Amino acid sequence: MIAKVIVDIALDREFDYAVPPELEPAVRVGVRVHVPFGRRYASGYVVGLAAHSSHPRLRPIAAVAGDRPYLSDRLIELARWMSEYYCAPVEQAIRAVLPGAIRRRGARFKTCAWVRLTEAARPERDDKLSDRQRRIVERLRAGPAPLADLRRELGVSAAPVRALQKKGWVELAERTVERAPLAGREILRTEPLTLTPAQAQALAAVTQRIDGGNGGVVLLYGVTGSGKTEVYLQAIRHTLARGGGAIVLVPEIALTPQTVERFHSRFGNRVAVLHSHLSEGERHDEWHRIRDGGADIVVGARSAVFAPVPRLGLIVVDEEHEPTYKQEEAPRYSARDVAVMRGRLERCAVVLGSATPSLESWHNARSGKYALACLPERADNRRMPAVRIVDLRLETERQGRGAIFSRELLEAMRLRLERREQTILFLNRRGYATTLLCPRCGHVARCDHCSVSCTYHRTDETMRCHICGRSRPAPVRCPQCQDPAFKFTGVGTQKVEAAAAKCFPQARIARIDADVTTRRDAYDRIFGEFRSGRTDILIGTQMIAKGLHFPNVTLVGVIYADLSLHLPDFRAGERTFQLLAQVAGRAGRGEVAGEVIVQTYTPFHAAVQAARRQDYPAFCDQEEEFRRELNYPPFSHLVCLTLRGASEERVRYCATALAQRLAAAVRPDVTVAEASPAPLARAKGLYRYQVLMRCRSTRAMTEPLKQTLSAFKLPSDVALAVDVDALNLL
Numbered sequence: 001m002i003a004k005v006i007v008d009i010a011l012d013r014e015f016d017y018a019v020p021p022e023l024e025p026a027v028r029v030g031v032r033v034h035v036p037f038g039r040r041y042a043s044g045y046v047v048g049l050a051a052h053s054s055h056p057r058l059r060p061i062a063a064v065a066g067d068r069p070y071l072s073d074r075l076i077e078l079a080r081w082m083s084e085y086y087c088a089p090v091e092q093a094i095r096a097v098l099p100g101a102i103r104r105r106g107a108r109f110k111t112c113a114w115v116r117l118t119e120a121a122r123p124e125r126d127d128k129l130s131d132r133q134r135r136i137v138e139r140l141r142a143g144p145a146p147l148a149d150l151r152r153e154l155g156v157s158a159a160p161v162r163a164l165q166k167k168g169w170v171e172l173a174e175r176t177v178e179r180a181p182l183a184g185r186e187i188l189r190t191e192p193l194t195l196t197p198a199q200a201q202a203l204a205a206v207t208q209r210i211d212g213g214n215g216g217v218v219l220l221y222g223v224t225g226s227g228k229t230e231v232y233l234q235a236i237r238h239t240l241a242r243g244g245g246a247i248v249l250v251p252e253i254a255l256t257p258q259t260v261e262r263f264h265s266r267f268g269n270r271v272a273v274l275h276s277h278l279s280e281g282e283r284h285d286e287w288h289r290i291r292d293g294g295a296d297i298v299v300g301a302r303s304a305v306f307a308p309v310p311r312l313g314l315i316v317v318d319e320e321h322e323p324t325y326k327q328e329e330a331p332r333y334s335a336r337d338v339a340v341m342r343g344r345l346e347r348c349a350v351v352l353g354s355a356t357p358s359l360e361s362w363h364n365a366r367s368g369k370y371a372l373a374c375l376p377e378r379a380d381n382r383r384m385p386a387v388r389i390v391d392l393r394l395e396t397e398r399q400g401r402g403a404i405f406s407r408e409l410l411e412a413m414r415l416r417l418e419r420r421e422q423t424i425l426f427l428n429r430r431g432y433a434t435t436l437l438c439p440r441c442g443h444v445a446r447c448d449h450c451s452v453s454c455t456y457h458r459t460d461e462t463m464r465c466h467i468c469g470r471s472r473p474a475p476v477r478c479p480q481c482q483d484p485a486f487k488f489t490g491v492g493t494q495k496v497e498a499a500a501a502k503c504f505p506q507a508r509i510a511r512i513d514a515d516v517t518t519r520r521d522a523y524d525r526i527f528g529e530f531r532s533g534r535t536d537i538l539i540g541t542q543m544i545a546k547g548l549h550f551p552n553v554t555l556v557g558v559i560y561a562d563l564s565l566h567l568p569d570f571r572a573g574e575r576t577f578q579l580l581a582q583v584a585g586r587a588g589r590g591e592v593a594g595e596v597i598v599q600t601y602t603p604f605h606a607a608v609q610a611a612r613r614q615d616y617p618a619f620c621d622q623e624e625e626f627r628r629e630l631n632y633p634p635f636s637h638l639v640c641l642t643l644r645g646a647s648e649e650r651v652r653y654c655a656t657a658l659a660q661r662l663a664a665a666v667r668p669d670v671t672v673a674e675a676s677p678a679p680l681a682r683a684k685g686l687y688r689y690q691v692l693m694r695c696r697s698t699r700a701m702t703e704p705l706k707q708t709l710s711a712f713k714l715p716s717d718v719a720l721a722v723d724v725d726a727l728n729l730l
Contacts, residue, residue: 004048030069088331222375224585244313251322274300385594434490551590580611
């Protein structure tokens with residue numbers, strides 16, 4: 001028997017190995033094996049079996065790891081599709097499918113010694129024991145216990161336990177300890193809610209595809225607060241009743257705790273969690289629990305799309321429009337698109353849910369590729385929040401200077417504090433001030449390694465680059481002319497927090513952004529305090545803009561709506577609309593009507609006005625006309641090639657040469673743009689150039705690209721990143 005093995009080295013090919021007779025029962029598709037490779041041994045995965053090989057002399061497999069396959073046939077097929085579609089070596093696709101805690105040899109189940117009494121431990125014989133031994137026996141009569149807990153509880157060493165073991169009074173055995181992320185949490189059980197007619201229609205569209213056995217995609221477009229999660233929950237219950245399992249993807253780790261609570265309250269321990277903020281041990285144990293059938297519902301971030309759920313019946317992608325579903329390292333896959341492909345391979349239903357779907361998904365629904373289910377109103381007949389636009393040009397003219405809070409926003413915040421209601425302030429920029437500027441010589445503090453200015457962080461008095469992460473102490477005078485009268489300009493979340501504390505000293509204020517969520521428990525703690533009413537004003541970046549449900553929030557203030565509007569990216573308008581509509585949806589989710597105040601310097605922009613009206617279809621109509629005219633997605637696919645290196649001249653030369661070769665190799669309907677500096681021209685000390693390709697067919701671009709790259713040898717100091725269906729062009 002011959003095994004086709006993908007070795008964990010990026011060579012993008014399979015290798016044939018002979019299967020020794022003694023290993024034939026253990027070698028199956030999907031198992032991990034150790035094989036000789038050159039002068040050393042390497043790990044790999046069996047992806048196929050054959051009777052013959054074209055190679056005359058094959059080396060034998062050395063060993064098989066584990067007693068069960070790590071990869072199913074369909075996950076292997078999915079990895080091969082990812083490799084082909086995203087122009088990545090198949091080994092990288094396999095690594096994406098399997099968590100690092102599973103791939104690494106050192107990953108093991110955690111065990112501990114448990115102590116239990118034997119039949120020899122009869123009460124009439126207790127007088128033969130020492131005081132410590134007697135205390136141990138009395139404790140164990142209540143039930144077995146871990147040795148470590150026994151020692152800590154009774155204040156004894158292991159010696160009296162070992163003595164009891166020699167006498168035959170107790171037995172010690174190794175037991176597996178499950179490292180469960182939800183251990184210790186008390187979550188009240190909930191029952192299914194009565195659905196609105198729109199929710200019932202949406203659920204019927206999903207269950208029809210679950211029952212049909214051939215899968216299919218449903219785009220669930222529902223305004224914020226319309227009850228999309230309840231549709232997910234009841235669709236999962238239907239899936240479980242049919243003996244299937246489900247995967248639920250959320251875009252932000254910040255959303256995972258609240259989402260997990262809602263699913264755990266409905267389905268109990270059948271829910272497993274997978275995301276990057278778990279420890280290695282927790283991820284290891286949760287993955288094995290899923291594979292072994294101990295959990296048939298998986299909730300997690302991007303990589304949870306690969307969870308080894310047996311009999312997968314449903315995949316839910318919540319907030320499907322979010323760019324965080326896009327992987328930033330090779331293979332640069334979109335978890336949403338991988339979910340659709342996995343649904344096709346597994347013949348299971350896929351639900352893409354959002355209040356502001358991506359234009360690609362909306363276009364697929366309108367063209368009939370996806371089914372469309374709509375929830376046009378909030379659940380329980382709650383009203384959508386009233387949205388007010390504040391023109392910051394007039395506000396600046398009125399106050400004589402730029403202000404963080406307009407008069408309208410300040411008055412609205414004061415009113416909420418009096419009513420004991422809560423406020424969310426949104427600004428998608430962390431730090432205190434965005435720029436250090438000297439009014440005398442014009443010096444701007446820039447990063448030495450990136451083409452961006454440094455951000456001032458007041459909490460530790462540093463200037464930080466948000467691209468490369470480097471920091472240095474904030475100066476006390478201008479670094480160039482030594483004038484002490486330099487200025488910090490621009491606004492970040494730290495400055496908003498300071499201003500809010502100054503305006504409302506009696507308010508309880510919290511901030512949530514990447515600077516304060518480095519600890520594992522930060523999300524739970526901050527959101528838990530806000531949910532319980534111990535925080536009056538919550539200030540945050542985009543992690544507070546979607547998916548969160550706080551019934552006492554009646555005011556949302558958008559500090560500056562223009563931050564993402566004028567970026568050099570054709571998706572800038574779409575992202576601005578989505579962000580504004582999503583953050584506005586956090587208001588008025590309880591009994592009291594909500595209000596949203598949007599501060600902007602461009603109040604008449606189409607994205608801002610559409611967000612004010614909460615009119616997603618009208619925004620899409622206008623945006624699609626712009627995209628169609630320029631042949632941008634969703635009317636074409638986009639491939640972004642980014643070359644980077646320490647020498648700008650070498651990077652520019654390689655990018656230009658690559659663009660010329662591609663232009664000569666592709667079909668006439670493929671557009672290859674000339675090489676040009678990336679909008680972020682330098683990052684982490686490396687110069688960056690881009691080549692963009694556009695065409696209705698992805699394969700029409702990727703096949704000639706692979707052929708060109710196989711013959712086009714880049715110098716060792718120039719790296720190339722291939723991003724198929726690129727979302728970020730910076």
